Amino acid sequence: MAPYQILLYYLYTPLDDPAAYVGEHTVLCERLGLRGRVLVAAEGINGTVSGTVEATEEYMRAVHADERTAAVEFKIDPAEGHAFPRLAVKRREEVVALGLGRRDFSPLETTGEYLEPREWRAMIGRDDVVLLDARNDYEWALGRFEGAVLPGVENFRELPGWVERNRRRLEGKKILTYCTGGIRCEKFSGYLRREGFPDVYQLHGGIVSYGKDEATRGEKFEGKCYVFDERLAVDVNRTGGRSVVAECLHCGTRSDRYVNCAWAACNARHFCCEGCERRSRRYCGRACAEAAVVSLAADGSDGFSWGTPAQ
Numbered sequence: 001m002a003p004y005q006i007l008l009y010y011l012y013t014p015l016d017d018p019a020a021y022v023g024e025h026t027v028l029c030e031r032l033g034l035r036g037r038v039l040v041a042a043e044g045i046n047g048t049v050s051g052t053v054e055a056t057e058e059y060m061r062a063v064h065a066d067e068r069t070a071a072v073e074f075k076i077d078p079a080e081g082h083a084f085p086r087l088a089v090k091r092r093e094e095v096v097a098l099g100l101g102r103r104d105f106s107p108l109e110t111t112g113e114y115l116e117p118r119e120w121r122a123m124i125g126r127d128d129v130v131l132l133d134a135r136n137d138y139e140w141a142l143g144r145f146e147g148a149v150l151p152g153v154e155n156f157r158e159l160p161g162w163v164e165r166n167r168r169r170l171e172g173k174k175i176l177t178y179c180t181g182g183i184r185c186e187k188f189s190g191y192l193r194r195e196g197f198p199d200v201y202q203l204h205g206g207i208v209s210y211g212k213d214e215a216t217r218g219e220k221f222e223g224k225c226y227v228f229d230e231r232l233a234v235d236v237n238r239t240g241g242r243s244v245v246a247e248c249l250h251c252g253t254r255s256d257r258y259v260n261c262a263w264a265a266c267n268a269r270h271f272c273c274e275g276c277e278r279r280s281r282r283y284c285g286r287a288c289a290e291a292a293v294v295s296l297a298a299d300g301s302d303g304f305s306w307g308t309p310a311q
């Protein structure tokens with residue numbers, strides 16, 4: 001059995017005094033030696049933490065013993081060690097920000113209908129359905145449901161604008177939305193309903209729960225699921241199927257190897273196959289390769305070691 005666990009969870013629940021909750025929760029997490037990120041707002045809580053099995057089990061008992069958060073559903077992954085460099089428990093205005101401003105609402109008032117993994121699998125093949133990935137482009141680039149519509153957005157706040165521009169693709173369809181752990185869809189599916197789409201559904205517990213479900217075993221998901229911890233990627237589909245859908249930035253062959261651009265000022269994470277890593281010297285593009293040499297030259301070094309001629 002792995003000695004550590006990674007927990008992922010959220011709950012929309014009214015918290016009267018979020019600042020006080022942050023204080024108490026920080027004490028709890030520090031006492032248990034947990035690391036990760038917990039966002040606390042008046043509307044609820046959204047967290048992902050890592051710790052030893054013993055510490056994470058005690059944490060889950062503590063969260064469930066608090067009547068405000070007794071309904072939290074934890075997704076649990078075994079791990080060999082911590083998945084985060086540090087702990088951050090933070091106060092936020094919203095646990096998930098769709099950037100609606102004055103049009104903002106609570107998913108407790110309006111949200112899409114939940115589909116459990118088995119119901120989801122039965123629905124996604126239908127003709128009258130649009131399968132809509134509610135995540136960012138760098139997430140679905142690593143893996144997604146077969147046949148999903150993939151909005152080219154870098155941030156969740158850009159999704160309402162995308163919906164505006166793509167209304168006609170969505171009208172008259174059953175809209176099925178999914179995200180990593182389910183929290184973004186609580187909001188996004190509610191937003192779609194408020195925008196006048198009557199038939200909106202969400203994958204309950206997101207891709208992570210779907211991958212753990214014993215009946216569906218992640219079927220129809222291709223590639224891997226992007227996660228916001230040091231693992232970056234987790235497996236979903238245990239029935240076979242395409243395990244890599246990501247493409248090398250340089251040559252377009254299938255590769256889900258993440259590398260960071262060798263120019264420190266860029267550092268952009270990108271997919272890069274082994275061959276292209278050698279040829280590109282791990283720069284994400286010509287501009288970065290040239291900029292790196294120029295900036296090193298400004299430091300008094302030109303980025304190459306020329307060797308010293310023998311005397």
Ligand SMILES: [Zn+2]
Nearest residue numbers: 248251273276
């Ligand atoms: Zn390549």
Ligand SMILES: [Zn+2]
Nearest residue numbers: 261266284288
């Ligand atoms: Zn770069």
